[in-house]
Amino acid sequence: MLKVEGxxxxxxxxxxxxxxxxxxxxxxxxxxxxxxxxxxxxxxTIAGLVRPESGFIYLNxxxxxxxxxxxxxxxxxxxxxxxxxxxxxxxxxAYPLRRKGVKGRALHRRVIELAEKLSINHLLDRNPQTLSGxxxxxxxxxxTLALEPKVLLLDEPLSSLDVQLRAGLRSALxxxxxxxTTIIHVTHDYEEAISLANRVAVVNKGIIEQCDTAEEIFQxxxxxxxxxxxxxxxxxxxxxxxxxxxxxxxxxxxxxxxxCGYTDESIGDGFVCFPESAVSVSRTSPNQSALNVFQGxxxxxxxxxxxxxxxxxxxxKVMALVTWESINRLELQHGSxxxxxxxxxxxxxxxxx
Amino acid sequence: xxxxxxxxxxxxxxxxxxxxxxxxxxxxxxxxLLGMVISTPVxxxxxxxxxxxxxxxxxxxxxxxxxxxIVFSVLAIPLAYLLARYxxxxxxLVLGIIDLPVVVPHSAAGIAILGFIARDSFMGKTSSAVGLxxxxxxxxxxxxxxxxxxPFLINAAREGFALVPERLEKxxxxxxxxxxxxxxxxxxxxxWRSIVSGLVMMFAxxxxxxxxxxxxxxHPMIAPVLIFERFGAFGLKYARPAAVxxxxxxxxxxxxxxxxxxxxxxxx
Numbered sequence: 001m002l003k004v005e006g007x008x009x010x011x012x013x014x015x016x017x018x019x020x021x022x023x024x025x026x027x028x029x030x031x032x033x034x035x036x037x038x039x040x041x042x043x044x045t046i047a048g049l050v051r052p053e054s055g056f057i058y059l060n061x062x063x064x065x066x067x068x069x070x071x072x073x074x075x076x077x078x079x080x081x082x083x084x085x086x087x088x089x090x091x092x093x094a095y096p097l098r099r100k101g102v103k104g105r106a107l108h109r110r111v112i113e114l115a116e117k118l119s120i121n122h123l124l125d126r127n128p129q130t131l132s133g134x135x136x137x138x139x140x141x142x143x144t145l146a147l148e149p150k151v152l153l154l155d156e157p158l159s160s161l162d163v164q165l166r167a168g169l170r171s172a173l174x175x176x177x178x179x180x181t182t183i184i185h186v187t188h189d190y191e192e193a194i195s196l197a198n199r200v201a202v203v204n205k206g207i208i209e210q211c212d213t214a215e216e217i218f219q220x221x222x223x224x225x226x227x228x229x230x231x232x233x234x235x236x237x238x239x240x241x242x243x244x245x246x247x248x249x250x251x252x253x254x255x256x257x258x259x260c261g262y263t264d265e266s267i268g269d270g271f272v273c274f275p276e277s278a279v280s281v282s283r284t285s286p287n288q289s290a291l292n293v294f295q296g297x298x299x300x301x302x303x304x305x306x307x308x309x310x311x312x313x314x315x316x317k318v319m320a321l322v323t324w325e326s327i328n329r330l331e332l333q334h335g336s337x338x339x340x341x342x343x344x345x346x347x348x349x350x351x352x353x
Numbered sequence: 354x355x356x357x358x359x360x361x362x363x364x365x366x367x368x369x370x371x372x373x374x375x376x377x378x379x380x381x382x383x384x385x386l387l388g389m390v391i392s393t394p395v396x397x398x399x400x401x402x403x404x405x406x407x408x409x410x411x412x413x414x415x416x417x418x419x420x421x422x423i424v425f426s427v428l429a430i431p432l433a434y435l436l437a438r439y440x441x442x443x444x445x446l447v448l449g450i451i452d453l454p455v456v457v458p459h460s461a462a463g464i465a466i467l468g469f470i471a472r473d474s475f476m477g478k479t480s481s482a483v484g485l486x487x488x489x490x491x492x493x494x495x496x497x498x499x500x501x502x503x504p505f506l507i508n509a510a511r512e513g514f515a516l517v518p519e520r521l522e523k524x525x526x527x528x529x530x531x532x533x534x535x536x537x538x539x540x541x542x543x544x545w546r547s548i549v550s551g552l553v554m555m556f557a558x559x560x561x562x563x564x565x566x567x568x569x570x571x572h573p574m575i576a577p578v579l580i581f582e583r584f585g586a587f588g589l590k591y592a593r594p595a596a597v598x599x600x601x602x603x604x605x606x607x608x609x610x611x612x613x614x615x616x617x618x619x620x621x
Contacts, residue, residue, distance in 0.1 A: 144527075
């Protein structure tokens with residue numbers, strides 16, 4: 001178990017402020033945030049490359065805050081790989097093993113084993129300069145795993161790879177985690193977080209905005225930053241103007257439109273958001289239970305991984321996810337007249353602090 | 354030749370003039386050396402090469418300079434690493450001190466070293482206590498050579514270390530290597546080319562030193578001193594074959610070292 005407590009560090013341009021989180025054994029923990037948020041510095045502090053000004057780091061209940069880099073037992077995979085250019089792939093992987101005094105046949109067996117695990121056994125004699133980005137990433141992963149780290153720290157491991165390589169490496173990372181290695185992974189890509197993490201900490205400007213299970217973060221963002229960053233696109237500055245029974249609220253958007261939503265917040269200023277997937281699009285007035293129904297025109301159709309993101313202008317812009325079959329069935333195109341509807345219970349209201 | 358130089362580019366007067374001026378410089382370097390070689394008959398060269406005094410002095414020059422380079426590299430390379438990696442108060446002053454031997458007149462340097470190692474000085478007393486003669490001895494010559502040539506090694510090695518990405522050293526630390534192991538397995542091998550070039554420069558500079566050495570030790574005679582002595586005692590004609598011979602030997606040695614260092618690209 002890794003516990004970070006009240007970590008602070010001033011680095012001129014930005015600062016880590018009172019960063020605390022706990023990573024349980026076997027976790028796939030994701031530090032999610034925009035670039036420059038301080039995610040990498042958090043990793044480097046855990047690895048001991050950066051000394052914090054205050055705060056503590058505990059690894060299995062041992063205070064490692066002041067421990068030298070060398071004997072922390074924490075493996076860090078650098079974003080730029082940090083492959084040793086004067087050594088073969090084999091020697092790179094063997095490096096931490098040699099430091100541990102592993103020799104001869106045992107060394108050879110272990111290197112082969114790691115190389116096979118990451119499917120790079122055909123590259124062992126090559127020089128790192130001749131490898132592609134994906135191959136390099138696998139090599140440094142094998143090298144770091146050779147250390148048998150108590151925690152594996154990954155700094156944007158997928159960011160410089162193309163989509164196909166990314167999928168392969170993703171499953172490799174997941175397999176490593178399933179075998180029991182605790183992973184802390186830094187990323188700016190929330191899709192990466194959704195697909196890999198079981199717990200996520202959203203980092204912004206040196207502060208942990210929210211730390212929770214992936215589901216909690218994406219379904220219940222606790223701040224505007226998290227909501228926006230995690231990709232909730234229907235996100236509006238709004239005001240609760242009226243309350244009714246059963247916690248149903250009338251929420252007025254800045255555009256003047258009123259929508260209904262459930263929240264236990266009272267009258268006041270804030271933000272409202274609802275997921276794109278909660279919005280239905282139809283050509284005729286929907287005869288449904290949805291409380292929020294608006295008529296408007298399609299202003300944008302943008303292809304997505306699983307269909308299209310359709311933007312409808314109903315006086316304010318609503319984004320919906322529509323499968324490609326529905327696009328054809330509804331004959332949607334720019335300027336089509338449509339109805340959009342979304343349920344009051346799909347709304348989330350975040351009061352402004 | 355000119356047509357080749359300008360083949361793929363537009364003609365420019367500036368480039369032509371720069372090339373002509375550059376050619377003059379090259380001529381200035383080559384022609385005295387070439388002239389000396391041409392005006393030395395092969396027979397006298399062979400005769401001189403057979404003289405025991407000449408052989409001894411060239412041999413002495415080579416091995417003393419090499420010894421000085423190797424012994425002082427043990428001190429200079431770690432210093433170069435510190436200078437490349439860390440900032441500390443008065444660092445600029447330290448860098449200035451390292452360059453000092455380059456600007457000090459070498460005869461003055463010789464006088465300074467002589468005072469430093471004189472028999473009544475601390476160094477002189479200590480070394481004679483352990484039976485090591487400095488003045489008029491190879492050890493003293495080595496000190497004089499090292500004094501004037503060590504900046505070349507320190508500066509080249511420092512530049513080499515500065516080019517090694519610090520990330521690689523940090524990665525090695527993270528992989529369980531101690532700082533000393535990181536130095537020997539990462540920093541040193543990656544800076545090796547610059548260090549070798551610094552070693553060659555230091556060795557070459559040590560071999561060619563005259564001013565500082567002649568004050569510490571006229572005898573035993575290193576080649577530059579021998580050439581000077583023959584010139585003073587017998588004149589140009591007599592000094593020339595020794596000079597040509599020494600230049601030839603120096604060239605051969607450097608070519609060999611360069612070739613060796615190119616092949617021995619270290620692999621950890």
